[in-house]
Amino acid sequence: MTSDDTPMRPSGKHLRTAVADDLRRAIETGELPPGATLPTEPVLMQRYGVSRNTVRNALGDLENAGLIEVRQGRGRQVRRREPVWIYASRSESRARRRPSGVDSWVDDMRSQGRVPRTDIEVAVLHAPVDVSERLNLDNGATVAVRRRIRFADDQPWNMNDSYYPMWLAQEVPAILDPADVTTGLTVHLADRGYAQVYYNDELTARMPTPDEAKALNIGPGVPVMCHMRTGVTKGGKPIRVTVTVMPGDRHRLLYEVPA
Amino acid sequence: MTSDDTPMRPSGKHLRTAVADDLRRAIETGELPPGATLPTEPVLMQRYGVSRNTVRNALGDLENAGLIEVRQGRGRQVRRREPVWIYASRSESRARRRPSGVDSWVDDMRSQGRVPRTDIEVAVLHAPVDVSERLNLDNGATVAVRRRIRFADDQPWNMNDSYYPMWLAQEVPAILDPADVTTGLTVHLADRGYAQVYYNDELTARMPTPDEAKALNIGPGVPVMCHMRTGVTKGGKPIRVTVTVMPGDRHRLLYEVPA
DNA sequence: TAGTGGTCTAGACCACACT
DNA sequence: GTGTGGTCTAGACCACTAG
Structure with missing residues (x-):
């Protein structure tokens, strides 16, 4: 031998x-x-x-x-691969043409010939530490959250949770109204004096948790991109954190940025 | 039983x-x-x-x-996690303070108390299809590539390959000069009339190839973020594609974008 | 040397899908 | 039913790390 x-x-x-x-x-x-x-x-x-x-x-x-x-x-x-494009930041000219009252998921999916759908629910809970840090809140402070599961062609495609500090949810009750009006809500906030002037985006890649894998139907060997967007007002105050969890094989995130 | x-x-x-x-x-x-x-x-x-x-x-x-x-x-x-921040896009005020001649990796690492290093090599080869598409080149066209492996504290941290069309490498010979002058090269290109006015960034997450896992010392269960940046001139001509492969557990990519 | 994980084998039985 | 992959067991030997 x-x-x-x-x-x-x-x-x-x-x-x-x-x-x-x-x-x-x-x-x-x-x-x-x-x-x-x-x-x-x-x-x-x-x-x-x-x-x-x-x-x-x-x-x-x-x-x-x-x-x-x-x-x-x-x-x-x-495995087949058929990623979908998500526009995280467009040039001025293209960004401005977006109709208000319709969220970007609907826009992006329709332009790619897919049928979008969004399931939404609202809740009030203690902020995860990632969120409270970014909203400048005390650890364990309560926040309002709008949880969305977004579908393409009736398949769960990604999760998108927006967190708002509780004081803002009280001032703008629409935050806790479970209706699919993402862009509308942004306009609503601006009308009340809480316009977001820029976003801080953070991106990481990791393996999904078992919960995420189940909810989004993610198989073994497929990571997720995790996108955390903090919306900041003119005064530098963070008023919203949106966490998007996207299976890596189904998404391609796009930014158009000045050099 | x-x-x-x-x-x-x-x-x-x-x-x-x-x-x-x-x-x-x-x-x-x-x-x-x-x-x-x-x-x-x-x-x-x-x-x-x-x-x-x-x-x-x-x-x-x-x-x-x-x-x-x-x-x-x-x-x-x-597993321990100690990600490093990479600034993909900063606000005007902060972006402008960057000294020319030093690349962003060195900047980002030093500001986080780490010791940066970059190994670079140059080559001429047939463009991968991803790259030739983005540079508007024929399939199989030759390109100049500057391959970098970037280290933090002497550990391999990510890979960063910049592809240039061959006609540009002939016009700007510095492209094929293996010296670590990323930002300097950008300035050099601008002086020759090839200023990049904006970038198209594409982001995906996937598992590393065996080669990548070996080169970057990536263990099982750790995905990579793949960042493809296409630099475009005022005339809308793409002149550079940079592909960065970042182990997900060691990087956090940041964008600051207008709302 | 002892203890750790790494590879490989052989065999049993279960759960699911097609036809 | 037949064939697919899924789970589980038992045991052998190898490779690396530490004391």
Whole structure:
């Protein structure tokens, strides 16, 4: 028994890596195009001469790399990608043409030939620490939140939660009115003297929590982009924090910024 | 034998899920704070009354969720997070104070008390399709590329590749000069009549390729943010595409945009 | 040397999907 | 029903880290 007597071991690599790499190559070269069904576990066991656990470990690596998706009883398929564009910041000329009273999700989706929908609910709760920091509130202060789940073609697409300090919700009762009037609400705030003059946007990428994965139907190996937007008034006072959680394989965020 | 005779099975869930959820709870409540070492595999087998494979599957789920990291022979630890801020777009007043000749990476890192370094190399190659599309070039056209690996405190932190059309590299030879003069190069281009007046930024999140994971020392369960910036001249001509690949757990990207 | 995690095997049984 | 993937067990051996 030499140290390299097993079949299909290209170069000192482990069996699971060898199997995963061979399948990865097939996917990247288009030999297994998007949507194609992969060979079944027994076939792969035979082809590479390894045990079922090893095949499953290799396939698990590809799944966690976001390359394939699996449905019990139906096999594994090369993942399709069809991201949607989200405009986070447009040039002046284009931004101004947006009709008030319709939110940007509706705009963005319609322009891409998709059918938008938004489910919204409102609540009052203790602010998460991320939010209270950005709103200059004490830890544990209460805030009003408008939670949205946004759909495209009836599929849950992202989550978008807007937090307002409680004093503002009392001054502008529309905040706690569960009607889908995002841009309208912004105009409403401006009329009351709380116009947002700029936004501070923060972007991170991470893996979804189990709750997020369930609510947005996110499979293994798909991260989320997390977008936190703080709206600031002329006086420098933060009045809103909006947290958007977007599955990475379904979104492309766009900014148009001056050089 | 009933269907639920195993210990520690809270609610119809699978064993691996029960184990993973219990450990996840401990991490989220701070019972296992960042940096803490998890119990060993034999201990967990005993505690939950499951086999080693099941313990390993549960721990693997936590690893792929980005919650823990593992080093052979040393055990598993709750992952620490210490992201760095990257300013993608600042307000006018702050942007203008930046000294020319020093790139933004150096600026951003020094202001956060870290020691920046940039390794750079230049090359001429066929443009990836993503790049040729954005530069309005034919598929397979050659481009000049400045590849950077950026370090913080001597750790590889992100990759930053700038692509220029070949005609521009011939007109502005500094593009193919491997010296770390990012902002200087921008000024240089402006002097030759190729000032960039705005950027189109596109952001996505995905899992790293094996190459990226190796080069940037990215562990399992950590996604990357991919930032593609297209620089456009006054005449609307794209002259540069910069692709930045940032491990999600080490970066926080900031934009300051007008409302 | 002892203890950790890493890989691999073999086999049993369960859950789901198609036909 | 047949075939797919999902879970779980038991055991062997290897590779790395620490004392």
